[in-house]
Amino acid sequence: MSSRSLIQRSALLFALLVLSAWLFYIGKAHTLLIDTNAVTLDGREFKSAEAITVSVDGKTPEDMGRAERILVSVSGQQHRIVIEVVSGGARKVEKRFAVPTFMDSALVSIPAILGDAAPEHWVTKFTAADREDTPAEQMQHEGDAALPTPPDAKSLPSKP
Amino acid sequence: MTHIKRLAADFGLPRIIITLYLLALFLAAPFVGVDLPASISDTMIRIGMNGIMVLALVPMIQSGCGLNFGLSLGVIAGLLGATISIEAGLIGAWGFIVAIFISQGFGAVFGYGYGKLLNRVKGGEMMIATYVGFSSVMIMSIAWLILPFKSPTMIWGYGGTGLRTTISVEGFWRHILDDFLVIQIGDNFKFPTGAVLVFILMSLLIWVFFHLKTGTAITAVGSNPTYARASGINIDRMRIVSVMMSTMLGALGILIFEQSFGFIQLYEGPLYMAFPAVAAILIGGAGVNKATLTNVFIGAALYQGILTMTPSIFNAVLKVDMSDVIRIIVSNGMILYALTRKSKVAK
Amino acid sequence: MISKLRLFLIENAVVILFVLLIAFAIPVSGLPASFLLQEILTRLGRNTFLVIALLLPIMAGMGLNFGMVLGAMAGQIGLIFITDWGVVGLPGLLLAMIISLPISVFLGWLCGSIMNLAKGREMVTGFILAFFMNGLYMMVVLYAMGSIIPVFNPEMLLSRGYGIRNVVGLDGVRQCLDNLIPLKIAGLNIPVFSFLIIAAVSWFIVWFRKTKLGQDMRAAGQDRAVSGAAGIPVEQTRIVAIIISTVLAGIGQIIFLQNLGTINTTSSHEQIGMFSIAALLIGGASVTKASIPNVIVGVILFHLLFLVSPMAGKNLIGSGMLGEYFRQFVSYGVIALALVLYEWKRAAQEHASRATLRGGAPADGKEAAA
Numbered sequence: 001m002s003s004r005s006l007i008q009r010s011a012l013l014f015a016l017l018v019l020s021a022w023l024f025y026i027g028k029a030h031t032l033l034i035d036t037n038a039v040t041l042d043g044r045e046f047k048s049a050e051a052i053t054v055s056v057d058g059k060t061p062e063d064m065g066r067a068e069r070i071l072v073s074v075s076g077q078q079h080r081i082v083i084e085v086v087s088g089g090a091r092k093v094e095k096r097f098a099v100p101t102f103m104d105s106a107l108v109s110i111p112a113i114l115g116d117a118a119p120e121h122w123v124t125k126f127t128a129a130d131r132e133d134t135p136a137e138q139m140q141h142e143g144d145a146a147l148p149t150p151p152d153a154k155s156l157p158s159k160p
Numbered sequence: 161m162t163h164i165k166r167l168a169a170d171f172g173l174p175r176i177i178i179t180l181y182l183l184a185l186f187l188a189a190p191f192v193g194v195d196l197p198a199s200i201s202d203t204m205i206r207i208g209m210n211g212i213m214v215l216a217l218v219p220m221i222q223s224g225c226g227l228n229f230g231l232s233l234g235v236i237a238g239l240l241g242a243t244i245s246i247e248a249g250l251i252g253a254w255g256f257i258v259a260i261f262i263s264q265g266f267g268a269v270f271g272y273g274y275g276k277l278l279n280r281v282k283g284g285e286m287m288i289a290t291y292v293g294f295s296s297v298m299i300m301s302i303a304w305l306i307l308p309f310k311s312p313t314m315i316w317g318y319g320g321t322g323l324r325t326t327i328s329v330e331g332f333w334r335h336i337l338d339d340f341l342v343i344q345i346g347d348n349f350k351f352p353t354g355a356v357l358v359f360i361l362m363s364l365l366i367w368v369f370f371h372l373k374t375g376t377a378i379t380a381v382g383s384n385p386t387y388a389r390a391s392g393i394n395i396d397r398m399r400i401v402s403v404m405m406s407t408m409l410g411a412l413g414i415l416i417f418e419q420s421f422g423f424i425q426l427y428e429g430p431l432y433m434a435f436p437a438v439a440a441i442l443i444g445g446a447g448v449n450k451a452t453l454t455n456v457f458i459g460a461a462l463y464q465g466i467l468t469m470t471p472s473i474f475n476a477v478l479k480v481d482m483s484d485v486i487r488i489i490v491s492n493g494m495i496l497y498a499l500t501r502k503s504k505v506a507k
Numbered sequence: 508m509i510s511k512l513r514l515f516l517i518e519n520a521v522v523i524l525f526v527l528l529i530a531f532a533i534p535v536s537g538l539p540a541s542f543l544l545q546e547i548l549t550r551l552g553r554n555t556f557l558v559i560a561l562l563l564p565i566m567a568g569m570g571l572n573f574g575m576v577l578g579a580m581a582g583q584i585g586l587i588f589i590t591d592w593g594v595v596g597l598p599g600l601l602l603a604m605i606i607s608l609p610i611s612v613f614l615g616w617l618c619g620s621i622m623n624l625a626k627g628r629e630m631v632t633g634f635i636l637a638f639f640m641n642g643l644y645m646m647v648v649l650y651a652m653g654s655i656i657p658v659f660n661p662e663m664l665l666s667r668g669y670g671i672r673n674v675v676g677l678d679g680v681r682q683c684l685d686n687l688i689p690l691k692i693a694g695l696n697i698p699v700f701s702f703l704i705i706a707a708v709s710w711f712i713v714w715f716r717k718t719k720l721g722q723d724m725r726a727a728g729q730d731r732a733v734s735g736a737a738g739i740p741v742e743q744t745r746i747v748a749i750i751i752s753t754v755l756a757g758i759g760q761i762i763f764l765q766n767l768g769t770i771n772t773t774s775s776h777e778q779i780g781m782f783s784i785a786a787l788l789i790g791g792a793s794v795t796k797a798s799i800p801n802v803i804v805g806v807i808l809f810h811l812l813f814l815v816s817p818m819a820g821k822n823l824i825g826s827g828m829l830g831e832y833f834r835q836f837v838s839y840g841v842i843a844l845a846l847v848l849y850e851w852k853r854a855a856q857e858h859a860s861r862a863t864l865r866g867g868a869p870a871d872g873k874e875a876a877a
Contacts, residue, residue, distance in 0.1 A: 020605050027589075027598025029679055075595045104593060229631075281850035286631045288850065291843035298836035305829055321826040427832075435638075482650065488642035495635045500624035 024101075025077065031105045032056060032072040032079075033126055036064050039109050041121050046111035050087035054110065056080070064110070077101060083110060097122050174497050178443055178462055178490065185469040192476040198348040199468055205338065206464040208355030209420040212362055213437040214444075214460045216409035221441075221451040222370070223402035224382035225278055227495070230289035231434035233274055234410020236300050237266035242415060242424050243323065246332055247311045256333040256419065263411035270296075271407030275400035294431060301427045327424040334422045355416055362409070363453050369405075378402050382449060413437075439463060439491030442498045466490060521841070522791040525808045529815065536818035543814060545695050550810040551803070552685055552701035553766040557759035558783045558802045559708055560752050564629075565797045566716070567748035568728030570849075571784045571842070574618040574633035574749065578756025579776035580644045581610035585757070586680075586764055587648070587671055587772075591660045595679030597687065600765055603680070607757040614640065615753030619746030626731070630794075630846075637780060648772055671772045681768040701762060708755065709799045715751075724748055728795075785809060785838040794849035812837060 034056070036048035048066050055061035056072050057079055063086075064070060077100070083093045095113055099106045105126040112121045189196045213231065220228045241263025245255050274292065278285050305322035309315055314327050328334075340354025369375045380388040381398045388395055414433070418424050441451055444459020471483035516523065533543070557575070564572040585603035589595075594602050618636055625632040652658050653669035665672055685698035715721045726734040727741045735741045760779065764770055787797055789812075790805020813834055820830025 016605060016608075020602055023598040023602040023605070024592065024594055027594040027596055027602060029593040029595040029599075073595075075598070277847070280854070281847055282854065283627070284846060284850040284853075286628065287634065288843060288846045290631070290634065291839050291846060294839035295836050295843050298832050298839055301832040302829055302836065305826055305832070306824060321824065321828075480650070482646075485642050485645045485649070488645070489639065492635050492639035492642060496621070496632065496639050499628060499632045499635060500621055 027075050028077075028101050029073060029075045030099045030103065031126075032074055032099070033105065033107045034062075034064070034070045034072055034110060035107050036066055036068050036110045038067075039111050039121070041112065041117050044117075046109075046115040046117060048111045048114060049085045052086060052110065053084045055082045074099075081108070081113065083114060085114070095122075099123055172445060172497075174494060175443060175445055175462075178466065178494075182462055182465045182469065185466070185473050188473055188477070189469065192473060194469075194472045194476055195348055197346070199472060201349045201351065202468045203461070203465050204356065205350065205352050205420060206468060207460050208338065208352040208359060209417045210413075210437065210440070210464060211356075211359035211456070211460050212409060212413035212416055213433070214440045214456050215359070215362060215366060215453075216406050216413050217437055217441050217446075218366060218451045218453070218456060219378065219402040219405040219409070221446060221449065222382045223378045223399050224385065224449055225399060225403060226286045226289075226448055227438045227442075227498075228289060228403075228406050228410075229286055229434045229438065230274060230293035230296075231406070231410045231437060232293040232297050232430040233270045234267055234407040235414045235430035235433045236296060237270050237407060237411035238263045238414030238418075239300075239424060239426060239430065240266045241411065242329070242418060243309065243314060243327070243426075246314060246327070246329070246424075247309055249311070251332050253333070253336060256336050256415070259333070259415055260412060263415060264408050267408035267411035268404055271404030272400060274407060275403030278403055279396045279399055290434075293434060297428065297431050300430075304426045323426055325425070325427055325429075327426070329418060329422060329424060333419050336419050337416060338420045352420065355420060358416060362412070363456065367453055374398070374401060435495075436463070436491060439494050442494045443490075446498075447501065448498055463491070519791055521789060521844070522804060522808070525789050525812065529808060529811050532812070532815045532819040535822055536815040537822060538815060538818055541694065543811065546814055547807055547810060548695060548697055549685075549766065551806055552698035552705070553763050554783070554786065554810070555705045555802060555806050556701075556708060556762050557756060557779060558787050558806055559705070559712060559799070560755035560759050561783060561787055562712055562752075562797055562799075562802070563715070563724065563748045564752050565792070565795065566721075566728055567724045567745050568731070568795070569622060569745060569748060570630040570794050571787075571845075572633055572749065572752050573630060573780050573784070574622070574636050575752060575756040575783065576637040576776050576780040577614040577618055577640050578607075578611045578753035578758075579760035579779045580640065581607040581614060581753070582757035582760030583764070583770055583772075583776055584610060584644075584647070586677060586761060586770060587652070587663070587675060590675055590677060590679065591658050591663055593660070593679070596683050599680045600683060600761060603761050604758050607761065608754065611754040611757040612750055615750035616746060618753060619749035622749065623742045623745060641777065644776075645773060673772055675770040675772055677764060677768050677770065680765050682766055684762060684765055698766075701766075704762065712799065720744065720747065781838055781842070782809070785841050788841045788845045789837075792845075794845060809838075 034054055036052070038045060038047045040046070048064075050066065052064050053061040054064055054070070057074055059072070061082070061084065062070055077098045078096060079099065080094065080096050083095075085091050085093070093114060097108070097113075097119065103123075103125050107124045107126040109117075109122060109124070111117075186196070186199075188194075189199060216231060216234060217228050220226065238259075241259040241261070244262050245259035248255075248258070250258050274289075277292065278289065281288050307322070309323055313331075314323050316322065316324055337354035337358055338350075338352040341357070342353055343351040345351075370379060377388070377393045378398045378401065380391070380393060381395050385395060388398075414430070440459040440463035441455055442459065443462050444455035444457070446452070446455040446459065467483075467487060470486050471481055474480060474482050474486075557579075560575055560578065561572055564570065582603070585605075585607035588606050589599045589603045618633065621636060622629040622632055647656070649665075649670040652671050653664045658664055658669075658671070663671055663675060682698075684704070685696075685701050687700040688703075690697045690699045716725070723734070723739045723744050724747070726737070726739055727744045731741050756779075760776065763779070764775065786805040786809035787801060788805065789809045790801035790803070792798070792801040792805065815830075816834045816837075817827045817830035820833060821827045823829065
């Protein structure tokens, strides 16, 4: 292999690696939990409005009251959120926020955004309570093993 | 060093690995709490069950038709024999013998047509055999649905059409050979004398056949077609004879398999029946163009040994059942190895 | 004039046979035309790419590439990874394709090298190699993933703690190619973007045939000895043909699965080779000659048959299984038929060339055979 083609190939490989990283970065899915529960940050309490509509990345707006949580699936880091306060003095807030790439589920606090808290409080990592083993799979698996097999079932040629 | 190399060349590296693997399994068995007599007994039963299917490959390999991936045609003949015999309500030895006779008739007819076809596609037999086998299994699946069978043990009860997918031969001729002169020691050790005897008997017949005029002619056709033509041998006829023999032996083989297994499997059951047999004879050292009875015996023993021992040892040691994956890799790896080698046979 | 018509009938016998068969089966099945049309559009988008993957090895004289299943495995491994990492949408699919790329290239190189060891029986070798590799694939997916290869999402694993579950849902990338450019005409959804990709790869194949490498490939397919003597690196060219085929099969499998939306971990890839090959042959291709029109006609006819035969079987004798067995019979049977026709033709040519040689025209012998 000549040195020129070696360089070409390395460049191609490198480009592919960079492309992969970029694709991962923009394609990584996040579950956003849009949350209107009141939060206390640095001793100050933030409350959401009575009735709002929330839309992330231009999706259909959803109505939310106080102390609610909705699930939104998005991909990539940068997101745009549009909050329209319906109750009281109607106003529209449009903000951008970022979700770290390796944060699978993020809690997005509406009161923090509405109350103009520091941006680092807008998005926090969400850790779900330990999920139990899904029983369906468990049962299916045990069921497989418990199937009455003829003594020589293994000698049956199934797939080659 | 050269000595070992020559041994490896003679015996074939994959076969050495497989033999060592099986040996290791047997040596490990007592230490991990696997019942060795039961395993040996299982292996013997399986050799009895599958031996004739492996033997069925010999004639076609010898005549230069290659590995008979279309053995399912013979299996279909066997299934027809079995179902017709049950339909007639024959039980016991009679039922089995009638099944054999009927299946041999079908086997001869199928084999003749199959041989005629293979004669017109010399050089491409293996792939065509595979797909002819596959498509005949599917044609027969349609036939099992619409053939006018009446026996209540074989047809679906309410709401179904045609024959059942698996038919029990219990009450007809289950274990008719396995239990003939059976040697039972304790609860765990059983030697299926009848099935093994039939296997040895058929092997003897094949051995004798290949030392008679027609048999040597078939070998000549396979090993040196030019010479065979020059000495006035009718090549096409010899090939048809070998294909018919292979198909008929396949039909007998599946009947012996069924009496031991206890069930007849219809529809897609025969689809892949040829592959384990092919893998076995290749593990025994046969090549694509040459096979001996030693290859059959060693191959059947090694292959069935691995099939019996792998799951029990792996379950005992690793608590995982990887046997299916190992079976797939070993058998297809062996076929692949044989296909990529210049046709040379191991001793 | 008459002989021309006859020639046309003989050349397209398989296609005509299937058109007649389907013309009979459609009314019997009683399925509405709008349903069939929508299904055919969907299936064209889903399967065509995979069938195109078969073209180059045919041109290189290596026959029907049963080893394309290897590429499908690589594609599935890519999809399993992006699902585990949670990369979704178009970036996810592209990433899956990039992940599959090195695996397909390696498997294709392996497959090509092994086929070079078994010249003259490439097809049966590829067929068995697919089974063999399936064993290794299962080893990786069912045993290594989650134990040696890290899997982050525990929901993808079997309850025993390692090994990928039997079904992997592709919700994140489901139909994201098909719906990238949404188009609805007369109530029919048309997967425009998938069709564009298929057009692009068809153009690639047509272009590739004209390149130096493509010409070499064709020459190697016609006569290995002559092209070797002419300085073409035959073995290497054959390997390249298989590598391209495997890579395309990997991408094709990803396109196929994004449409379906789920992977059957241990079985999605198994029948892909057989179905693609059967479709190509029904479209009028042979072991030595296949074109893009063969692919398109084949996919339409094969899938029409696939769609109508179960219902037709049910209406004819009251068993849906009849149609199921029938379509499997057709898939296997058409492959058997194509192989038989190929061998007949080859035998006839050999016979003819021998006759010419005996006739004392050695210089023209090769020409007659080719």
